[in-house]
Amino acid sequence: MDGPSIIDHLETDCFCWLNVQCSSVKQKQGVFYVIFLPTHTGEMTAAPAPGADRVRVAVRVRPFSQREKDAGSKCVVSMHSGTTTTIHDPRNPGHTKTFTFDLAYWSHSGFHVGSDGVFTSADPSSEFAGQREVFRDLGRGVLDSAWQGYNTTLLAYGQTGSGKSYSMIGFGANKGLIPSVCEELFQAIENRERNQEYQVTFSMLEIYNEQVRDLLSGAKQPGGLRVREDSELGFYVDGLKSVPCESYAQIERLMQQGTKMRTTASTHLNASSSRSHMVITLQFKQVFPDRGLSKQSSIHLVDLAGSERQKSSGSEGDRLREGSRVNLSLTNLGNVISALADAAVGRRVLHVPYRDSVLTKLLQSALGGNSRTTLIAAISPADICYEETLSTLRYAERAKKVRNKAVVNTAALTPESRAGNSKLLPGGGNSSMAAQPASPPAEPGSRPGSPQLPWAHQLAQAREEWRQHHVALAQERQMLKTLPHLLNVNEDPQLTGVLKYFIQAGSCDAGRAASNAITLQGLGISDKHASFTNLDGKVTVTPHSKCKVVVNGVPITAKTKLQHLDRVIFGSNSAYLYVGPPSERGGEDVSRFDYDFFQLERAAAEGVSVHRLGAGSGGDGHADPSVLAAFQDYVGLMPLVSEVNQMSEELKKGLRMELKVKNLASSDSRGYDLQKEVMVKVTNQRTHQVWVWSKAKFINRKFLMEELYQRFLDGEDSRVAQEDDPFWDPVEAVHLGSAHVWLQPLAYCMELEEQAALLNCDGLEEAVLHVRVRPCSPAGRACGEEDVVIDPVELLGRRMDFQIHIVRCLGAQWLKEDAERGVQMGYRIYDLPHTLYTKPIWKTVNPQIEESVQFTALNASQEFLDYLQTNALIVDLWGLQEGCAELSCSRQDLMVTGEGHIMVDTKDTAAVMTAGQTPSDQTPELSLKLLQLQREAELLRAVNRALREENASLRGSLERAGPGPPAREPSTALTVAGDAALWPEGDRERDWQASCDRAFAAALKAFYQRVNAATGQLLRLRRQEPPEDDQMLRPFVHRQAQMLWDSGDLLESSLRTLKRDVALIVKKRRERPLQSE
Ligand SMILES: Nc1ncnc2c1ncn2[C@@H]1O[C@H](COP(=O)(O)OP(=O)(O)O)[C@@H](O)[C@H]1O
Ligand SMILES: [Mg+2]
Secondary structure (H helix, E strand, O other), X not given: OOOOEEEEEEEOOXXXXXXXXXXXXXXXXXXXXXXXXXXXXXXXXXXXXXXXXXXEEEXXXXXXXHHHHHOOXXXXXXXXXXXXXXXXXXOOOXXXXXXXXXXXXXXXXXXXXXXXXXXXXXXXXXXXXXHHHHHHHHHHHHHHHHHHOOOEEEXXXXXXXXXXXXXXXXXXXXXXXXXXXXXXXXXHHHOOOOOOEEEEEXXXXXXXXXXXXXXXXXXXXXXXXXXXXXXXXXXXXXXXXXXXXXXXXXXXXXXXXXXXXXXXXXXXXXXXXXXXXEEEEEEEEEXXXXXXXXXXXXXXXXXXXXXXXXXXXXXXXXOXXXXXOOOHHHXXXXXXXXXXXXXXXXXXXXXOOHHHOHHHHHOXXXXXXXXXEEXXXXXXXXXXXXXXHHHHHHHHHHHOOXXXXXXXXXXXXXXXXXHHOOOOOOOOOOOEOOOOOOOOOOOOOOOOOOOXXXXXXXXXXXXXXXXXXXXXXXXXXXXXXXXXXXXXXXXXXXXXXXXXXXXXXEEXXXXXXXXXXXXXXXXXXXXXXXXXXXXXXXXXXXXXXXXXXXXXXXXXXXXXXXXXXXXXXXXXXXXXXXXXXXXXXXXXXXXXXXXXHHXXXXXXXXXXXXXXXXXXXXOOOOOOHHHHXXXXXXXXXXXXXXXXXXXXXXXXXXXXXXXXXXXXXXXXXXXXXXXXXXXXEEEEOOOXXXXXXXXXXXXXXXXXXXXXXXXXXXXXXXXXXXXXXXXXXXXXXXXXXXXXXXXXXXXXXXXXXXXXEEEOOOOOEEEEEEEEEEEEOOXXXXXXXXXXXXXXXXXXXXXXXXXXXXXXXXXOHHHHHOOOOEEEEXXXXXXXXXXXXXXXEEXXXXXXXXXXXXXXXXXXXXXXXXHHHHOEEEEEEEEEOOXXXXXXXXXXXXXXXXXXXXXXXXXXXXXXXXXXXXXOOOOHHHHHHHHHHHHHHHHHHHHHHHHHHHHHHHHHHHHHHOOOOOOHXXXXXXXXXHHHHHHHHHHHHHHHHHHHHHHHHHHHHHHHHHHHHHHHHHHHHHHOOOOOOHHHHHHHHHHHHHHHHHHHHHHHHXXXXXXXXXXXXXXXXXXXXXXXX
């Protein structure tokens, strides 16, 4: 038998009498206990019902954040009947997934915020679940289990910002589960009437990067506290401070203390709280002296790290992928849950990897062990979080399968502990805290077997600490009212406003050194960083030489007066809100100056805006979601880049990182804007080597850099082998820019030769490409005008040969910057399986490339001809640097003709040209122009068709008229000449027709050349960025309008010319039969 079995029970008003047979690890098998379970809430404390050991899962969806509202987010989550949650795929309307959990909390809408700030249901019909409702189900469940003597665990899981801490800790007046559970626990203790004794201890720890940090102890231990294993008790944290508590107020104070420690760690050690797990453990023990037994419950309350990091850290393709341990615990928690879920459904599981990470060691009993466990899956309602939300729901789905084996933890009192209990300490009401623990706590918190101070002594110590803290708090409250001060602003709203620095009258210094009146921690903060003066409530800040101080987004270098609610950033990213003296204060809401506010303000000051990334193109006034996502990424990464630059400087790595937006100004082969993506350009300032990192790689590297930097700060050896250095990478070829060469002429068998600009991701010219695309015979002889076709349809099913000749690259910026560098060009046409590269050319600013490749479409398909008419050949410019591998491609998987030409249009697929290309950004005017152009072209094709038909019918009538009886005389000649006499006539006819076709082809050629020029102009127009300066906006708009006008004129005049030419040809055509008659 595994757990306790209830063999008898009796209920009274406030007790439930149970006769239990127990066989837990700690109890000898077959021992019988009689237990009184208090029904403290007046409710029945249910005996463990069958199935009660399943992990309970609740899901909760929060309201939109301001950022989501600004982005015009849509809600993709719906909930029904308190248990089901449905998620709608925003990119696939109608595609939904439904999950069923024990509880589904709708906290997204239907609420109203009271004058006290508490969120409650807006009306009786509202489905809204506030903190009270969540506590009623989950918090009470925890308390009930604890009173019954079960270990209990509450875990909050979800991506950063999904509301984990809101549910667990709460925010302002909206108290979360942890404070409410603690408060009710003490209330219930106070209301006890009987002579029972209770012991509560509180501990608070954080796991960051597999290191355990005690949040209640000032003593810093390099490498963190050790997790050890005891044969009887399992894993525990050695040396963790566990504070005896007598009241809820004391717990509140301890939580404040812990939060402060967390905040300091987050700013000082640069350890983002979103990547750390916070574990609060309450040891709750009830002693029943009369019965000679005690009951003990460990209550673990866990606010897990943001789940999204799991994915991004696995930065694909980064050679240092496995290096960081920052997500190990969370990843492993997933593995443990998966293994247990598999086991629960009868799959064979050989091993549950509890030992693989610190968190899972400490939560071993919570998952699959002796605990009643609940998981809260916190989710965002927003469409942009769809993937993460779905992954959270899937995680929760797995967790609900996990089965635990909870038992009531009872122990017999030893004679000594009975004696100890006679000296009771004063407690609330008639109850009291027991004086001596009967046995060491079974969970992380204290070292088993270590000598413990008597409970009374521990309580007295805790009371003294509490008293001192109380005095300090009262002092601080007073100072907040009277003195100007700085309040920290953290990425995590829970940690904002926790650190307070007062600016006393006179002048004072601020910086890293402890000798400063204000000790500021954080990256890029110098020993003496800045000084403050406070003269009659007028406060100024002056940065010390070269120290970074930013006020309201703008870097300052000289003495600057601070105004109430100014935003101040010290070093790379230590953000503070300045609160002025009482005379300057009003009743303003300071909560709007959150971390996002700071970052957006800084970004705006640096000229980064959604607009610059191409917003407004959605046409409905809202930015394109992909542009918004890129913008948010950009703003989010800005402070991280600044931190990395600081670490690089301090560690003397010589790297400089810069944020870039990939495809900011690039378009796909059809001219549509490409999906924008944030990337980081890394430059070695000494060697000028350049790398380009993806966002995922950058974040992954940043974790590793932080680890290295931490070692450096701790005074440890921070040297690493080159291959393990997160600041190092082998050099690679760098993508510099690309040029569009429109292929339309090729569809008419016409040559094109161009000098196209190779534009970089910012839309600036990196170089000019000279290229020629020439239709030719299979033997490579250039086609002439006589080969030009009037309608590409004429090429359908025919063999087409053409050569792409990369002539040269002019004025490469890359080579101007460093003459030792080289370049290569790469391109890929239609269905070529991979890119072809030209040979590398080093150390020449205007490299003459002169490389020509012949391609053959043996049987030109309609798709290929369509592709030629609507797509451009994209030629990429790659920068080579010393020591980097040159780009090459194997020609093995290319199909070649007998002559050795590369074959294209080899697949019978229609999807080639459009796959993966979605227009993300089109200026309405431009698309309108293009559409118009396409219609005109279609019209011309129709004219062409009509002409041919007319031609054919005229020819028919000519033939019919030709051999008729009236032609007596000429018939002699005909007779004389026989059939042969017809030939000269036929030849003339053919010559005449060919001359017509040539005229038509020439007209078309001129037309397409002009259209190409106009298309180029339109693309340039699209890439132009509006000026930052509002004053310049009017001239800019004027210029743009002029250019648009010019392009329109060009298009219209080319159409006019073409129509005129066609009309002339038609006229000639009509006159001809008349002449011949
Ligand atoms: N149920 C909710 N009701 C109102 N606001 C919420 C709710 N859940 C989260 N929030 C708000 O959303 C933001 C992010 O929540 P937080 O709990 O800090 O997320 P996490 O801890 O998962 O990173 C906070 O500003 C918080 O106040
Ligand atoms: Mg949080």
